[in-house]
Amino acid sequence: MKKLVKIPLILLGILLGFFVVTFTVYIFNLDMKMMTFIEPLLEKWYNSREHDQYL
Amino acid sequence: MRDLKHLLYFENLLQEANNELIARAREEGKVCVAYTCENVPEPLLNLPGCFSVRLHAPHTGSMDIATYYMTNLLCEPSRALLERAVEGGFNFSDCVITPDGCTMMNRCVENMELLHTMGKDNPNFFHEYMEIAFKNSETDVKLSVLQCTNHVLKPLHEKYGIDVSDAAIRQAVADHNRLCRVIRAIGDFRKGDKPRITGYEFHILTLASYVCPKHLIIDKLEETLEELKTREPDEKPWRARVLLVGSEVDDSGFVKLIEECGAFVCADRFCFGSLPGRTEIALTDGEDALTQVCRHYIRSCQCPRMMNQEKVYSRKQYVADLAKEYGAEGIIYQQVKFCDPWAYERMLGSSMLQHDYGYPVLSVDRPYNIASAGGQMRTRVQAFVESIEIKKIQKGGKA
Amino acid sequence: MKTVEKVVNTRKRAGEESPGKIYSDKLKVRARREWRGVKDTFYDYTRWLYLLSVLGKFIMVPRNIKGFFRYRWMMSYLFVPHGMDKFTVGLRDEALRIAHTSFNFVIADVTQAIANCFRGDRRVGNDKAYSDKCVITDENSMVTFMMGFDKEKVHTILREVPTMFASNIFHQFNVMHYLDVAQLNGIPGDVCPMPEAEAGISIEDDFCVLGCCAVQNNTTCDGSLMGNGIIAKRLERQYGIPTFQLATPLRHKEPDVLEYAADQIKQAIEFVEKHTGEKWDWDRYFAAAKRVNFATKCRIAQLEINSTPYPQFFGAAFSLYNDTNYMGNSGRDPEFIKIDKKLLALAEQGYKAKRMYAKEYRHRAIVWGVQPQYVIDMLYWMVQCWGVMPLADMLSIINTDMIADEDTPANREQAYRDMAMLNMEMIMRNHTHGGYKVLLDDLWELCEKMNADLVMMWEHMSCKALTGMHGMFEEQARERGIHIMWVSHDLCDPRVFTRNAIRDQVNNYMRTVMREEPLDPSLEHIPDDEAY
Numbered sequence: 006m007k008k009l010v011k012i013p014l015i016l017l018g019i020l021l022g023f024f025v026v027t028f029t030v031y032i033f034n035l036d037m038k039m040m041t042f043i044e045p046l047l048e049k050w051y052n053s054r055e056h057d058q059y060l
Numbered sequence: 061m062r063d064l065k066h067l068l069y070f071e072n073l074l075q076e077a078n079n080e081l082i083a084r085a086r087e088e089g090k091v092c093v094a095y096t097c098e099n100v101p102e103p104l105l106n107l108p109g110c111f112s113v114r115l116h117a118p119h120t121g122s123m124d125i126a127t128y129y130m131t132n133l134l135c136e137p138s139r140a141l142l143e144r145a146v147e148g149g150f151n152f153s154d155c156v157i158t159p160d161g162c163t164m165m166n167r168c169v170e171n172m173e174l175l176h177t178m179g180k181d182n183p184n185f186f187h188e189y190m191e192i193a194f195k196n197s198e199t200d201v202k203l204s205v206l207q208c209t210n211h212v213l214k215p216l217h218e219k220y221g222i223d224v225s226d227a228a229i230r231q232a233v234a235d236h237n238r239l240c241r242v243i244r245a246i247g248d249f250r251k252g253d254k255p256r257i258t259g260y261e262f263h264i265l266t267l268a269s270y271v272c273p274k275h276l277i278i279d280k281l282e283e284t285l286e287e288l289k290t291r292e293p294d295e296k297p298w299r300a301r302v303l304l305v306g307s308e309v310d311d312s313g314f315v316k317l318i319e320e321c322g323a324f325v326c327a328d329r330f331c332f333g334s335l336p337g338r339t340e341i342a343l344t345d346g347e348d349a350l351t352q353v354c355r356h357y358i359r360s361c362q363c364p365r366m367m368n369q370e371k372v373y374s375r376k377q378y379v380a381d382l383a384k385e386y387g388a389e390g391i392i393y394q395q396v397k398f399c400d401p402w403a404y405e406r407m408l409g410s411s412m413l414q415h416d417y418g419y420p421v422l423s424v425d426r427p428y429n430i431a432s433a434g435g436q437m438r439t440r441v442q443a444f445v446e447s448i449e450i451k452k453i454q455k456g457g458k459a
Numbered sequence: 460m461k462t463v464e465k466v467v468n469t470r471k472r473a474g475e476e477s478p479g480k481i482y483s484d485k486l487k488v489r490a491r492r493e494w495r496g497v498k499d500t501f502y503d504y505t506r507w508l509y510l511l512s513v514l515g516k517f518i519m520v521p522r523n524i525k526g527f528f529r530y531r532w533m534m535s536y537l538f539v540p541h542g543m544d545k546f547t548v549g550l551r552d553e554a555l556r557i558a559h560t561s562f563n564f565v566i567a568d569v570t571q572a573i574a575n576c577f578r579g580d581r582r583v584g585n586d587k588a589y590s591d592k593c594v595i596t597d598e599n600s601m602v603t604f605m606m607g608f609d610k611e612k613v614h615t616i617l618r619e620v621p622t623m624f625a626s627n628i629f630h631q632f633n634v635m636h637y638l639d640v641a642q643l644n645g646i647p648g649d650v651c652p653m654p655e656a657e658a659g660i661s662i663e664d665d666f667c668v669l670g671c672c673a674v675q676n677n678t679t680c681d682g683s684l685m686g687n688g689i690i691a692k693r694l695e696r697q698y699g700i701p702t703f704q705l706a707t708p709l710r711h712k713e714p715d716v717l718e719y720a721a722d723q724i725k726q727a728i729e730f731v732e733k734h735t736g737e738k739w740d741w742d743r744y745f746a747a748a749k750r751v752n753f754a755t756k757c758r759i760a761q762l763e764i765n766s767t768p769y770p771q772f773f774g775a776a777f778s779l780y781n782d783t784n785y786m787g788n789s790g791r792d793p794e795f796i797k798i799d800k801k802l803l804a805l806a807e808q809g810y811k812a813k814r815m816y817a818k819e820y821r822h823r824a825i826v827w828g829v830q831p832q833y834v835i836d837m838l839y840w841m842v843q844c845w846g847v848m849p850l851a852d853m854l855s856i857i858n859t860d861m862i863a864d865e866d867t868p869a870n871r872e873q874a875y876r877d878m879a880m881l882n883m884e885m886i887m888r889n890h891t892h893g894g895y896k897v898l899l900d901d902l903w904e905l906c907e908k909m910n911a912d913l914v915m916m917w918e919h920m921s922c923k924a925l926t927g928m929h930g931m932f933e934e935q936a937r938e939r940g941i942h943i944m945w946v947s948h949d950l951c952d953p954r955v956f957t958r959n960a961i962r963d964q965v966n967n968y969m970r971t972v973m974r975e976e977p978l979d980p981s982l983e984h985i986p987d988d989e990a991y
Contacts, residue, residue: 037488040537051531060411129930167927194706203719404685407645
């Protein structure tokens with residue numbers, strides 16, 4: 006019985022935790038802020054590549 | 061070389077769009093058909109009873125009014141023509157027939173129509189816009205026949221009673237062929253080491269053949285041809301021979317500028333040039349003349365607007381063939397600034413002619429009236445001529 | 460001059476009053492997301508989660524990771540959520556749901572398009588069997604000639620959409636590199652940057668290479684037609700992919716071009732049949748035709764709602780959804796029907812509730828011309844900052860005629876003409892080409908019909924078809940007493956006009972000509988010139 010109560014509570018906790026974390030990321034735009042750090046690195050990577058230019 | 065007898069006469073005819081021969085032809089009772097694009101089959105505008113005048117705007121200076129209507133981002137020829145039309149410079153026209161070829165020229169003529177720049181006192185005056193072919197297939201020939209019927213022949217017949225029969229078209233083609241034969245024969249004197257005519261002189265004659273009533277200049281052109289047969293060429297060799305390719309060159313000063321830099325313009329592959337614009341149309345009896353004329357224009361068309369790949373590649377092959385035939389040592393790909401079709405064609409053409417065919421290429425854009433950028437252009441051409449000379453030295457030839 | 464009655468919003472806006480505070484001059488993205496009240500913020504959050512799931516699912520596939528590192532334009536897709544925020548700025552209630560419903564669907568569609576490209580790409584997925592059933596088409600191309608093919612067997616790959624068109628919406632600077640490549644190779648900087656960038660992508664070898672054949676079109680402009688030659692050369696000569704040029708007449712209002720256009724459609728179908736080995740199916744075609752008609756009816760209904768004082772589906776979402784549905788889908792995908800229905804239901808609900816999306820609507824505007832990709836949020840900004848309500852835009856004013864959708868022998872012939880008509884009347888070119896009447900007269904008719912007092916005129920400086928009528932727009936607007944507000948830009952090159960330079964043209968017009976103050980002064984100058 007105890008177990009049966011515990012499972013929904015754990016699930017609820019997980020859901021709540023998921024919500025708190027993701028909502029924080031969402032509202033403070035942390036996802037996009039992180040991308041602003043990745044983008045310059047990627048640009049360097051693309052610039053370093055050889056390209057077969059053809060006309 | 062001795063001056064050509066009629067050169068000054070032809071030069072004078074080009075000093076203004078409304079030249080004296082247009083007035084004379086109109087006095088003869090002929091209908092003046094104005095047009096703006098090489099894709100309109102010219103013989104159909106020269107049926108018995110009418111004559112064609114390709115609109116041009118010599119000595120263009122300010123284009124303020126046209127720039128207001130079309131902004132400064134449209135090509136200068138389209139603005140120059142609109143400006144001239146607004147000034148009343150094309151009031152001699154009895155109609156304007158234009159294809160929806162390049163967008164800018166089409167907009168230019170539409171502005172002319174909306175501003176009622178022409179035909180104020182002529183109730184029969186009309187504007188017609190044609191769809192033109194995109195590819196060189198028989199379907200496109202059919203389209204062209206239909207367009208010419210609906211937008212050239214019908215209005216000319218209905219408004220001005222022009223005879224548009226097969227016999228009339230054949231007559232117009234015969235006259236057209238006579239003119240083409242003369243121009244091409246004159247142009248052939250550009251071949252060989254000692255040309256008997258300069259690129260500038262040839263350009264004057266060719267341009268006149270588009271902007272003047274043909275029947276009033278043909279005798280002088282034929283006389284010029286005879287004169288050339290015995291003309292003594294200059295002994296002094298040109299520094300280089302170049303083929304001029306690209307958008308329309310209405311300003312002979314541009315050709316003159318190139319030749320002043322020591323480069324002989326040995327062939328002209330630009331809009332309203334002689335190659336392929338002055339190619340004879342071969343007619344047979346087995347098919348109506350209109351279809352054959354349309355087919356000729358589609359097959360020989362070198363307009364960058366032709367979009368199928370066969371045409372895209374064959375345009376470059378044609379330039380290479382001309383370079384070989386006329387002995388060009390370099391190619392100048394030029395484009396009037398803001399011309400979209402030639403912007404891309406110039407890029408691809410200059411790359412292919414250089415890399416695939418091995419020709420030195422100068423790729424430039426320019427204004428409609430070269431006087432406004434003469435210095436820069438002269439520097440570019442001089443550098444190009446020098447580079448050709450250096451290449452010749454490197455190959456062990458004479459500079 | 461014509462005036463319209465001001466409509467004042469009596470409801471209090473949920474959440475924060477102004478979205479002006481979410482922008483930052485220190486960051487290349489927004490400082491935070493907008494607080495729209497509990498209900499709408501939660502809704503927006505769930506849609507954000509959905510987007511992440513779409514993107515996450517995509518990147519889980521190994522070949523997509525490979526493609527991500529191979530292609531520079533993929534960098535844009537890091538910023539899809541940022542891009543989506545541009546479509547919802549300041550929105551609440553039904554408009555927020557409409558924007559999400561339509562554009563989430565478009566994003567999912569584009570994501571699938573990228574996945575398809577990578578699957579067949581010789582350098583990435585190299586699924587040859589799949590690639591052999593792919594037909595490459597242009598970004599600005601109606602795919603009507605694919606309506607009768609089974610989309611599970613013949614795959615239409617609009618490879619320029621994710622590569623150039625959509626990616627520029629998410630990342631304003633991404634196209635610059637390709638423009639530079641094109642210009643370094645000799646294309647002048649004064650042509651339209653869209654085909655120019657596409658040519659640059661091709662020169663740089665940054666298009667996916669797949670497909671058994673390609674169908675190109677001359678639908679938009681001279682630049683587009685000419686750029687195709689460069690792209691086709693590489694496809695044919697380097698990669699051995701045959702191309703067909705589907706010639707589309709420009710004077711589409713003239714009846715004497717229809718047979719030619721129909722013949723071109725027939726030839727395109729034959730070309731696809733020949734290279735894919737699949738057969739055209741009339742049942743499939745007429746089913747798609749029914750869906751085309753349904754989409755047309757929905758679009759007309761949406762415009763009718765927008766002609767009232769309470770427009771609901773407006774701005775970039777309306778325009779881009781219509782583009783995708785009309786042009787990229789052309790009735791082939793039944794999923795669009797569900798979305799169409801949902802969008803119409805939401806719009807009707809919003810209209811009945813008299814929902815407004817600014818403090819007041821002072822002007823009713825028709826948006827004419829072509830919108831710059833990198834200021835896709837402009838129209839939402841315009842209504843919230845200045846109360847100028849965009850009722851309809853040129854790209855959404857497309858065909859309103861029903862096409863034959865019953866399978867009869869006569870209709871099979873009519874079908875070619877219908878496809879040809881749709882093809883000729885592709886978005887944008889149905890107004891920019893075909894004579895001045897479709898550009899000028901159609902606009903004034905629309906102003907009348909929608910009761911507009913102002914035309915917001917996008918002057919895409921490299922679009923010669925539009926700028927070529929500049930003076931006539933001015934004169935005819937003056938004759939009709941309609942305000943015309945010019946907003947210049949260079950479509951996808953932010954170096955020519957920055958976002959603020961674009962918005963300032965509106966600010967200046969509203970202050971100096973209209974003598975008005977902004978509804979929301981915090982929006983007048985937004986520090987987002989450097990933002991993605």
